[in-house]
Amino acid sequence: MTANARLYPLFATIAIFIAAYAICWMQFPYMLSTRVVGNLLTDNAYLGIVAVGMTVVILSGGIDLSVGSVIAFSGVFISVVLRDTSLHPLVVFALLLSVTTAFGAFMGLIIHWLAMPAFIVTLAGMFLARGAAYMLTIDSVPIDHAFYEFIKDSYYLMPGKGRLTVIAVVMLLSVAFGALIAHRTRFGASVFALGGGVQTARLMGVNVGQTTVLVYAFSGFMAGLSGIVFSIYTGSGYPLATVGTELTAIAAVVIGGTILTGGAGYVVGTLFGVLTMGLIQTYIVFDGTLSSWWTKIVIGLLLLLFIVLQKGLLKLTGTQRDAALA
Amino acid sequence: MSRFLARIAPQLVTLAAIVVLVTLFFPDFIQISFERGRFVGPIIDVLKRGAPVALLAIGMTLVIATRGIDLSVGTVMAITGAVGAWAIASGYGVVPALLLAMVAGLACGLWNGILVAIIGIQPIVATLILMTSGRGVAQLITEGRILTFNDPAFAFFGSGTLLGIPFPAVLWLLLAVAVTLLMRRTALGMLVEAIGINRAASALAGVNARVLLIAVYMASGLCAAFAGIVATADIRGADANNAGLWLELDAILAVVIGGNSLLGGRFSIAASVLGALIIQTIDTGILLAGFPSEYNLVIKAGLVLLILLLQSPNLAHTWRFLRDEAMRRREPEPELHTRKEIEP
Numbered sequence: 056m057t058a059n060a061r062l063y064p065l066f067a068t069i070a071i072f073i074a075a076y077a078i079c080w081m082q083f084p085y086m087l088s089t090r091v092v093g094n095l096l097t098d099n100a101y102l103g104i105v106a107v108g109m110t111v112v113i114l115s116g117g118i119d120l121s122v123g124s125v126i127a128f129s130g131v132f133i134s135v136v137l138r139d140t141s142l143h144p145l146v147v148f149a150l151l152l153s154v155t156t157a158f159g160a161f162m163g164l165i166i167h168w169l170a171m172p173a174f175i176v177t178l179a180g181m182f183l184a185r186g187a188a189y190m191l192t193i194d195s196v197p198i199d200h201a202f203y204e205f206i207k208d209s210y211y212l213m214p215g216k217g218r219l220t221v222i223a224v225v226m227l228l229s230v231a232f233g234a235l236i237a238h239r240t241r242f243g244a245s246v247f248a249l250g251g252g253v254q255t256a257r258l259m260g261v262n263v264g265q266t267t268v269l270v271y272a273f274s275g276f277m278a279g280l281s282g283i284v285f286s287i288y289t290g291s292g293y294p295l296a297t298v299g300t301e302l303t304a305i306a307a308v309v310i311g312g313t314i315l316t317g318g319a320g321y322v323v324g325t326l327f328g329v330l331t332m333g334l335i336q337t338y339i340v341f342d343g344t345l346s347s348w349w350t351k352i353v354i355g356l357l358l359l360l361f362i363v364l365q366k367g368l369l370k371l372t373g374t375q376r377d378a379a380l381a
Numbered sequence: 382m383s384r385f386l387a388r389i390a391p392q393l394v395t396l397a398a399i400v401v402l403v404t405l406f407f408p409d410f411i412q413i414s415f416e417r418g419r420f421v422g423p424i425i426d427v428l429k430r431g432a433p434v435a436l437l438a439i440g441m442t443l444v445i446a447t448r449g450i451d452l453s454v455g456t457v458m459a460i461t462g463a464v465g466a467w468a469i470a471s472g473y474g475v476v477p478a479l480l481l482a483m484v485a486g487l488a489c490g491l492w493n494g495i496l497v498a499i500i501g502i503q504p505i506v507a508t509l510i511l512m513t514s515g516r517g518v519a520q521l522i523t524e525g526r527i528l529t530f531n532d533p534a535f536a537f538f539g540s541g542t543l544l545g546i547p548f549p550a551v552l553w554l555l556l557a558v559a560v561t562l563l564m565r566r567t568a569l570g571m572l573v574e575a576i577g578i579n580r581a582a583s584a585l586a587g588v589n590a591r592v593l594l595i596a597v598y599m600a601s602g603l604c605a606a607f608a609g610i611v612a613t614a615d616i617r618g619a620d621a622n623n624a625g626l627w628l629e630l631d632a633i634l635a636v637v638i639g640g641n642s643l644l645g646g647r648f649s650i651a652a653s654v655l656g657a658l659i660i661q662t663i664d665t666g667i668l669l670a671g672f673p674s675e676y677n678l679v680i681k682a683g684l685v686l687l688i689l690l691l692q693s694p695n696l697a698h699t700w701r702f703l704r705d706e707a708m709r710r711r712e713p714e715p716e717l718h719t720r721k722e723i724e725p
Contacts, residue, residue, distance in 0.1 A: 075399075118505075171689060172643045174450075177458055178630055179685045186678025219482070306513055315506045348621075349519035355514020362502050 067364055071357075072327045075334055083341045084374030089217025091337065097221035099333040101126065101285040102303060103326060106291060107233035107309075108277025109187060109304040112327045114237060116250040116271045116317030117173040121162065122182035123300035125155050125338040126292070127236045128188040129282020134292030135197035144202045152279045158184065159275020163268035177271075181301070188294035195293040206287055221285045227326075229280065234322040236273070246270060250317025292361040307332055310361050331357065385402040385651070391640060392655035395688060401658060403666035410669060417540040423669055425550070431606040431661030434551030434656050435642060437513065438639070439553070439560055439630035440604030442653040443597045445636050448577040449504035449646030450601065451598065454632055456515035457489045458625030462613030466530055475534040483606045489515070490602025494595030510628070519621035522681035529618035539614030549611045553654065556607065560600075563649045570648075573597060577645025596611055635660055659688075 079086045105122050112119045129151055136147050162180045165172050169225075211219040237243040245266040248256040257263050286292055311328030313320025335353050340346045413422035435452045461482040468478035471708045489511060519665035541548045558617045564570030575583035576590050584590045608628070613619050640658035641648050663684055667677050 078493075160415065165686075168692065174636070175637050175689060178634065179682050179689070182678045182682035182685065186680075186682055189675040189678060251486075288548070302509065302513065305509065309506065309509075315503055346525055346526065347519070348517040351517030352514045355510050355517065358506075358510045358513065359496075362506055363500065366500065366502065 059166040061319060062321075062360070063238050064314075064364065067323045067326045067361070068312045068324050068331070070205065072334065074329060075338075079323055079334065079338050079341070081082055086201075086337070086341065089213040089215035091217070093213060093217035093219055093223065093301045095330060095333050097218070097220045097227065097288070097335060098336075099225040099329050100220075100222040100309065101281045101297075102300065102333075103280050104229045104284055105231050105281040105300065105303040106307045106325045107272035108281075109301070110308050110311070110313055110320065110322050110361055112173075112231060112274045113305070113308050113313055113315060114250050114320055115124050115246045115265070115266065117166070117255070117270065118177065118305070119159075119162075119180075119183055119274045119278075120174065120177040120301045120352050121158075122274065122281070122304060124181045124184035124188065124295045125293070126159065126276065126282040126285050126297045126300060127295070128184045128191075128349055129155060129279050129291035130286040130289070130296060131188040131196065131294050132292070133283065133286045134198045135191045137198055137200055138196060144200055144337070148283050151283065152276060155279030155282070156260045156272050160272035162275070163187065163271030166271065167264045167267040170323035173271075174250060186293070192292075192296060195291050197291045197369060203287060203290065207290075208357045222287055225280070225284055229277065230322060230326045233277075234326075242266070242269060242298065247318055250319070252318075260362060303332070306358055310354075386494075388640075388649050389652045389655060391691075392652045392659065395638075396655055396659050396662065398665065399662050403662065403670055406670035407666070408664070415545065418549075418697075419545045423665060425514045425547065427658065427665050428550035428659045429547035429671055430665065431657050432547075432553050433612050433628055434558065434631045434635055434644060436604050436608040436611065437601075437628060438657045439557055439650055440601030440648040441629075441636050441641070442502070442641060442650050443564075443573060443647050444579045444601045445641055445643060445646055446573050447594055447597050447646035448580070449495065449594070450508065450633065450643070451601045452508040452599060452629050453489065453493060453507060453511035453515060454605040454608070455625035455627060455629040456512050456519070457486055457602055458609035458612055458628065459519040459619075459621050460489060460515055460522070461486045461518040461606040462619040463528065465535070465610055466528040467522055469530040469532050469535050470528055475532065479538075479610065482610050486602040486606025486609070487599050488602070489605070490599035491595065493602070494598035497598060498591045499592035505523075516621060519619075523619055523621045525621070526676075527618050527620045532616060535616050536614050538610050539612070539616070544558070549615070552584075552607060553613065556604070556720035557650055557654045561671040564650070574646055574648065577585060577626040577648075579667045581698060582679035591714050610708040631660055633656070634685065638685070 064283060064353070075173065075308075076086070104127065109119060132151050132154070133144070133147055136142060136150070142150075162176055165171065166176050167175075180239070205327070206221050209221055211224075213219055236248060245256070245261045245348070248259055248261045249263065250264055253263060255265075285297065307328035308320075308325050309315060309328070310331055311326070313324060313326035330352055333355075335350055339347060339350055400411065407423075410423045413420055413424060415421070417509035437458075441451055442455065452597050464485040465478045465482035469475070473481070493504075493508050493511060496502045496510070497687045499509075513676075538548060564573065572583070572588050572593055575586070575588055576593060594689035605625075609625065612624050636653045637643065638659055639649060639654075640656075641653060652715045660681075663681055664677070667680050668674065672680065701714050
């Protein structure tokens with residue numbers, strides 16, 4: 056019974072996404088084409104990837120405010136290294152991913168060793184990553200490389216002439232990878248235990264320090280991957296890019312049905328959270344008369360809706376448990 | 382009084398150290414002159430530019446003391462600034478504009494308070510809702526433009542001076558003193574701390590936690606309204622996109638540098654305001670010391686980490702442990718010495 060109740064937020068997210076898509080489709084029949092779907096996936100690829108990392112962090116009861124800055128740093132790092140050296144992009148990608156993973160692990164270490172709130176540590180990390188991006192360059196650096204052209208030109212042409220791009224596939228694979236890690240591994244179980252309560256997790260035999268470090272390292276890795284995807288998407292590196300992405304990612308995670316206190320949620324839900332937010336933007340583009348600020352207001356209302364929904368569900372399952380105990 | 386000084390001593394020492402550090406790089410930093418009826422100098426500039434964060438930090442301290450957090454203050458600044466500028470531009474006059482802006486701030490606080498205290502949503506999520514959607518509301522008010530106005534009376538709140546001191550500096554100073562007195566001369570401060578330490582226990586002890594929580598979030602909204610008025614009056618325009626952007630993070634940082642625990646309980650408004658001044662001194666100091674502006678954020682991050690390291694409870698524990706170890710090692714030293722001599 057409780058296992059089912061836990062799935063309700065996920066079902067609600069998917070139901071709302073489908074309902075919203077149906078409304079859009081009734082108004083603009085062209086919305087239901089593989090072109091729109093392909094663009095929806097491509098435009099939100101970087102957000103989806105970073106939100107997967109954020110989901111795992113939030114499941115563990117933490118928060119990572121540094122990811123937006125890390126994405127900007129990644130873009131700048133890639134473009135500057137490609138400009139100044141003759142390294143192959145794949146080598147640069149590997150370098151970058153090790154840097155951002157180490158950065159995440161470092162933040163995890165500080166959080167664990169110094170017993171400081173994740174909020175503040177990752178806030179300092181946010182300043183640090185953004186500052187490092189500024190130190191590399193303060194200009195927008197274009198990326199001119201045959202490999203980038205190759206990636207941009209390779210896509211799978213879906214029936215209906217929609218393009219399933221490489222970065223969209225990378226995003227879908229990240230979600231699958233994140234779901235696998237969170238729900239099917241020992242590490243994932245430790246993350247959920249940590250989110251349920253540090254004290255209990257420790258008593259259960261979870262290695263709290265190791266898990267914390269790995270959680271933030273995973274988020275750093277995902278932020279780096281998201282930065283690579285973002286650099287392919289925009290074809291440049293810019294230190295002022297993706298300001299505030301961390302909060303968009305958190306919103307996507309919450310809309311995706313994960314509880315912000317940690318311990319309950321699904322990585323797949325986050326994908327639908329991202330797509331729902333992307334759908335609102337697509338609708339506004341299709342409509343043409345609505346102003347872009349309605350996006351923010353609607354996302355805020357959706358956030359409220361989901362939180363109240365979760366609150367109600369928690370109360371519902373709580374009374375059931377009480378009834379079972381009595 | 383001595384207890385008060387002991388409480389804010391770490392912040393005072395940090396501030397003094399940073400001022401000395403900046404002065405080493407930029408000797409003119411501590412110079413203040415009196416020109417055309419107003420004080421001029423880098424320190425006066427710090428007091429003025431630090432005003433929005435200092436104002437936000439006052440409200441944020443109270444919210445954090447109840448074990449909450451208010452992410453929406455930057456957005457509330459944008460909303461109240463937009464409301465104020467709209468009222469001025471529509472010809473309502475200065476006093477109604479100020480009142481409308483303050484009411485807008487209180488309404489935002491009421492919204493947050495209801496979500497937290499009555500619906501029972503975690504503060505960080507509850508205020509995240511207003512943070513993301515509020516900028517949309519502000520843009521709705523300004524219709525997506527930067528609403529400019531030219532009203533010297535309203536502009537006074539941003540760029541005017543009182544007794545030669547910039548008005549924003551006077552405002553945060555007065556507000557900090559007033560709120561401190563209100564909290565410490567009555568039982569309010571203790572009740573706020575009681576909620577932060579254990580809400581259930583305080584409710585059992587008869588504290589009306591629900592009403593008090595809403596009041597605290599409304600106070601934070603009001604502080605954000607003041608900050609919004611100052612920021613809007615300073616540039617004589619309401620910028621819904623950029624007014625107060627990311628200032629909530631600076632305000633939280635100020636409270637943490639002020640030594641207040643994010644887990645609620647004991648709080649000190651004076652220490653938080655000093656935290657805001659520390660942040661502003663770092664920002665201004667880095668610029669004046671002549672570092673390339675690209676290095677600003679990295680230096681700031683480094684200093685913040687250093688301050689947090691020094692305040693970390695775990696590190697304090699380790700320090701004490703190391704000191705005790707060192708003392709223990711020093712005492713049996715002669716014994717070790719003799720043993721070494723015997724060995725060969």
